Amino acid sequence: MLTIGLTGSIGMGKSTTADMFRAEGVPVYDSDRAVHEIYSGPDAARIEALFPGILVDGVVDRAALAARVLGDAQALRRLEAIVHPLVLEKRAAFVEERRRADDALVLFDIPLLFETGGDADVDVVVVVTAPEEVQRERVLARPGMTEEKFAAIRAKQTPDAEKRRRADFIVHTDRGVDSAREQVRLILRELKSREPKAR
Numbered sequence: 001m002l003t004i005g006l007t008g009s010i011g012m013g014k015s016t017t018a019d020m021f022r023a024e025g026v027p028v029y030d031s032d033r034a035v036h037e038i039y040s041g042p043d044a045a046r047i048e049a050l051f052p053g054i055l056v057d058g059v060v061d062r063a064a065l066a067a068r069v070l071g072d073a074q075a076l077r078r079l080e081a082i083v084h085p086l087v088l089e090k091r092a093a094f095v096e097e098r099r100r101a102d103d104a105l106v107l108f109d110i111p112l113l114f115e116t117g118g119d120a121d122v123d124v125v126v127v128v129t130a131p132e133e134v135q136r137e138r139v140l141a142r143p144g145m146t147e148e149k150f151a152a153i154r155a156k157q158t159p160d161a162e163k164r165r166r167a168d169f170i171v172h173t174d175r176g177v178d179s180a181r182e183q184v185r186l187i188l189r190e191l192k193s194r195e196p197k198a199r
């Protein structure tokens with residue numbers, strides 16, 4: 001089974017591009033969704049133990065959590081020490097399930113692929129990218145986003161230029177959805193032609 005790691009900095013178009021792979025029939029593991037499940041499931045109590053008052057109706061309040069961790073490197077590390085192993089556990093379960101289904105190709109959508117060393121665990125790395133002004137415009141258009149929050153997140157991420165350097169494939173998302181879809185199809189065509197060797 002060939003594993004693709006899809007990554008990219010905040011607002012570069014990861015989720016949109018992952019949906020395109022999904023539409024082409026590739027099973028996708030979505031690590032952001034895994035985090036959402038963790039924050040609303042039984043392990044949310046562990047986040048509450050670390051940040052008392054963070055639960056609202058049993059679910060982690062993400063805006064409050066962001067305010068607690070984005071300016072506090074130690075707090076973020078403590079949070080990641082709980083969240084990342086749980087995300088990996090969920091991913092292992094997904095891989096097991098897809099192996100049993102005998103899938104040839106799967107994709108992991110992981111914002112922090114390089115930051116967590118996850119690139120070593122995948123066969124192929126796809127990086128989504130767009131010019132900085134496009135990224136900024138997209139991110140600042142989101143409700144609740146501020147210049148400060150954007151800057152704090154960017155500071156914690158591997159720079160886009162480095163991600164592109166380390167990529168096997170790049171998807172440019174500033175040329176519209178049809179272009180991105182075409183890039184995704186070309187990548188899949190190339191990978192499917194390699195597939196027998198990779199198994």
Ligand SMILES: CC(C)(COP(=O)(O)OP(=O)(O)OC[C@H]1O[C@@H](n2cnc3c(N)ncnc32)[C@H](O)[C@@H]1O)[C@@H](O)C(=O)NCCC(=O)NCCS
Nearest residue numbers: 009010031032035062065066080083087111112153156157
């Ligand atoms: C900080 C939190 C509360 C902000 O939540 P919010 O809903 O506002 O944003 P969201 O989760 O959609 O993240 C937006 C983007 O921020 C970036 N980001 C998120 N967590 C991190 C992190 N630990 N380090 C660097 N960048 C991050 C990613 O590019 C992500 O796509 C949330 O991201 C979080 O709990 N992060 C810690 C868990 C984690 O590391 N998640 C990353 C995927 S495993």
Ligand SMILES: Nc1ncnc2c1ncn2[C@@H]1O[C@H](COP(=O)(O)OP(=O)(O)OP(=O)(O)O)[C@@H](O)[C@H]1O
Nearest residue numbers: 009010011012013014015016017138173176177180
């Ligand atoms: N190929 C594309 N063409 C035009 N717009 C795009 C394209 N890909 C993404 N976008 C737009 O860019 C914005 C961010 O996309 P998306 O939510 O997929 O990014 P993301 O990388 O998953 O973000 P985050 O890391 O913050 O979760 C969205 O408004 C989306 O519509």
